[in-house]
Amino acid sequence: MDCAKSIELLSDFSAGSLGDQDSIFVRTHLSACVDCDGVFRDLKLIVETALAMRSENGIAYPEEEVLWQRLSASRIVH
Numbered sequence: 001m002d003c004a005k006s007i008e009l010l011s012d013f014s015a016g017s018l019g020d021q022d023s024i025f026v027r028t029h030l031s032a033c034v035d036c037d038g039v040f041r042d043l044k045l046i047v048e049t050a051l052a053m054r055s056e057n058g059i060a061y062p063e064e065e066v067l068w069q070r071l072s073a074s075r076i077v078h
């Protein structure tokens with residue numbers, strides 16, 4: 001399994017900024033790997049929540065990138 005590579009690419013993948021080859025790699029990996037698929041779901045939830053809170057409250061909220069780094073750091077260590 002290429003989990004480390006997959007995790008590394010996930011935030012760009014969710015932003016739609018990956019090239020074709022990397023997108024295919026991530027998509028293929030997510031369909032085969034429950035762990036990374038779970039991380040990807042968490043990431044999407046974080047991004048959506050952060051965006052929703054920012055637009056509802058108009059307050060500065062921690063950047064998705066920061067939350068994502070914190071999440072991936074805690075998930076990778078195992």
Ligand SMILES: [Zn+2]
Pocket residue numbers: 001002003004006029033034035036037
């Ligand atoms: Zn994986």
